[in-house]
Amino acid sequence: MIEYKDITKVYGEDVKAVDDVSFTVEDGEIVVLLGPSGCGKTTLLRMVNRLESITEGDILLDGKSTSNLNEIELRRGIGYVIQSNGLFPNMTIEQNVTIVPHLLGWDKQKKEERYQKLMKLVGLDVEDFRKRFPHELSGGQQQRIGVIRALAADPPAMLMDEPFGALDPIIREKVQDEFLAIQKELHKTILFVSHDINEAIKMGDKIALMKDGQLMQYDTPANILQNPANEFVTQFVGQDRTIKSLSIHMVNDIYSQNKLKENKKLAKQVSLNTNLRDALGAILESKEQAVTVVNGQNETVGSLDFDGINQFISELTS
Amino acid sequence: MNNNDENTLLQVIEYFQENMDFILELTAEHVNLVGLAIIVAILIGVPLGIYLTTNDSLAGTVLNIASVIMTIPSIALFGLMVPIFSLINQGIGFLPAFIALILYSQLPIIRNTYTAINNVDPEIRDAAIGIGMSTTQRIFRVEIPNTIPVIMAGIRTAVVLNIGIGVIAAFIGAGGLGILIQQGITRGHQDMVIAGAITISVLGISADLFLRLLQRIFTSKGVSS
Incomplete structure (x- = not known):
């Protein structure tokens, strides 16, 4: 469970990037942080593993304040996926996938078992990819590796910053579907940043719609489409909200x-x-x-x- | 080729044949001096270059100082070392030459390391921090392995530069292949000067090839060079 409690972030003197935001991501739920660029959604996400500092308020992870935890241990306990996949070019696919277990000091056999299991999970050949390097893979394959790297140490929570944003539409659909199927099995607690309303409707159990650092509406996709809280939400979901609601x-x-x-x-x-x-x-x-x-x-x-x-x-x- | 050139060539070959042991001895001295200076220069320059990526204002100053040192003519720098080291009774010999060579190697090593680390894809750095690497782990497992080609290019430049500049060391009594050139000039032995120049060139080229090989071995196949 991830709880945002009255989170405010101020840059410099008075630029409010995030303004008094509170909401809770329940266990096993995908919450999509949605909004136009500069609305503070990525900042909110990066506060959870303390890549961004918090000016006021607190974030609780399973009831414990993240500000009291050791930074490094906190990050190793949360899966982290970014848009450009962030794979390490110098490491083989196997090394990339097992980097967090490696940092945590798992033994060889445990890492190997985990590697095989994860590769099968995303339907990539265990042996074929083991010694290959990230640049030899297609964008979709790289992103799948990025996702399973975040899953490697089996963290209860995952942060995904526009994870599928760099993929072309056809591959994106496919990887999204695959990810939803994986999530059905694993029930991770996931925060997912997106600027795409269609992706948010598809992926989210709930959507947190942001504007200028403020939380506009926090609700299920169906409710956001059917009962927009204000003018901004109505505009953001678009004229075709009825059609969009068809897809949920x-x-x-x-x-x-x-x-x-x-x-x-x-x-x-x-x-x-x-x-x-x-x-x-x-x-x-x-x-x-x-x-x-x-x-x-x-x-x-x-x-x-x-x-x-x-x-x-x-x-x-x- | 006229008669005169042919004679010089024959003389040089003859000089090599008759003085092989002496030349090898001087080569060993040269390698020793340049090699030690480079090792120390790497131990200073690479960590300093990495540190400077975290301190922008200091970076400008340090890179400027290193550039200024590079612009001092080598013979003048070696000359400057002599009175300074005389204060501790080391005015001529190994030590002043050793220090001068370290100073000369700093610019290419620091600048390339600094540029390389600064240009690591911010997304990759972000991923390394985000998955929970400590600063040391990030530097040694991600940043350095992904920038070896650029850092090594700086080191190679420094090595080839120092093999050439190391010739001046002979003028302040630090030995090395510069002896051949220095004595050749003072005694008017052209063959000796040419033999020295050839040996230095061969040494420089071999060192560069050797370092390229090392670079290839230590660079991951996933990193484009």
């Missing part, structure tokens, strides 16, 4: 309300865990303006058309 709901949400239409064999099909945004896309592209819905066993459970989605959304916002 699954076809399964309609299915579980028993609101799918009758079974029909149609040209296009979607699965229960397709999000409504993608489902809508499939519907609009299909000739019949409807799609077949299948479950995990590939059995048809119903069909979905534009009216079905429209009805679901209007019930949400009403």
